[in-house]
Amino acid sequence: MTDETTEKPDFQSLLRTDFRWPTEGDVPFRQSDNWGQNAYIDQVGHGRMVMMMTGYKTAADLMVAHVARDRHEGDTLVFPVVFNYRQFIELSLKYLIATYGQTVGIPANWNTHDLKVLWETFSQVLERYGHEDAEGADRIVGEIVLEFARVDPRSFSYRYPVDTKGELVALAHQEIDLHQLADVMHGLDGYFSGCDGYLDDLQGALP
Numbered sequence: 001m002t003d004e005t006t007e008k009p010d011f012q013s014l015l016r017t018d019f020r021w022p023t024e025g026d027v028p029f030r031q032s033d034n035w036g037q038n039a040y041i042d043q044v045g046h047g048r049m050v051m052m053m054t055g056y057k058t059a060a061d062l063m064v065a066h067v068a069r070d071r072h073e074g075d076t077l078v079f080p081v082v083f084n085y086r087q088f089i090e091l092s093l094k095y096l097i098a099t100y101g102q103t104v105g106i107p108a109n110w111n112t113h114d115l116k117v118l119w120e121t122f123s124q125v126l127e128r129y130g131h132e133d134a135e136g137a138d139r140i141v142g143e144i145v146l147e148f149a150r151v152d153p154r155s156f157s158y159r160y161p162v163d164t165k166g167e168l169v170a171l172a173h174q175e176i177d178l179h180q181l182a183d184v185m186h187g188l189d190g191y192f193s194g195c196d197g198y199l200d201d202l203q204g205a206l207p
Contacts, residue, residue: 049095050095052091053088053091053092053095056084056085056088056091057084057085057088057185057189059080059084060080060081060088060182060185061185063077063081063084064179064181067178067179068179074178077178078158078178079158080158081178081181082151082158082176082181083152083155083159085148085181086115086148086155086158087155089115089148090113090115090118090155092188092192093115093118093121093122093145094108094109094110094118095196096125096192097109097118097121097122097125099199100129100199100200100203101122103206104129105128106121106124106125106128109121113154114149114153114154115145115146115148115149116145116146116149118145119142119145119149123142125199126138126195126199129199129203130202131198131202137191141188141191144188150172151171151173156169157171157172
C-alpha cells in the first residue's frame with residue numbers, strides 16, 4: 001500500500017525519469033490501494049464520451065504548456081499535440097451530431113474520421129434547428145475544421161511517419177506555432193460548449 005503522503009510526480013518529472021529496466025511483477029493496469037492515485041474510467045457511454053473529449057484536449061494543452069517551459073520538447077510533442085487536438089475536434093462533432101441530430105432527422109455518424117464530412121453533417125443539424133450564423137462563428141469554426149481536415153485527412157498524418165505501404169507521409173507544414181494552435185483550440189472548445197448548451201435548449205423546446 002502506498003503512503004498517501006507520497007509526493008505525486010509532476011509532468012516534468014514524468015518526462016525526465018531515470019533509466020529503468022522491466023522487472024518481475026510489472027503490471028500495467030491495476031487498481032491502487034490509495035484511491036487518490038486511481039483514475040476512474042466511466043462505464044457509461046455518454047459520460048465516457050465527454051471525458052474523452054475533455055481528456056484529449058487537456059492532454060494537448062498540458063503538452064503545449066510544457067513546451068513553453070522547454071521549447072526543445074516541441075519537436076517531439078508536436079505530433080501528439082496535433083493528433084490530440086484533432087481527436088478532440090472529431091469527438092466533439094460526433095458527440096453533437098449524435099446528441100442533437102436524431103431529433104431533426106440526422107443520424108449519428110460513428111463510421112468516419114473525415115472532419116469535412118462531420119462538419120457538413122453538423123452544419124445540417126444547426127440548419128434544421130433553424131440556427132442562423134449572425135456573428136459568423138460557424139463560418140470561422142468551419143474554416144478551422146476544414147484546415148485540420150486538409151492537414152490530417154484521415155487522422156493518420158501525426159500518428160505514423162509512413163503510410164500502410166511504407167511511403168513517407170507528406171506533412172502540410174514544416175513549423176507550427178503550438179501556442180497559437182492551443183489558443184485557437186481554446187476558442188473551438190468555447191464554441192462546441194456553447195453549441196451544446198444552445199442545442200440542448202432548442203431540443204428541449206421542441207414538441
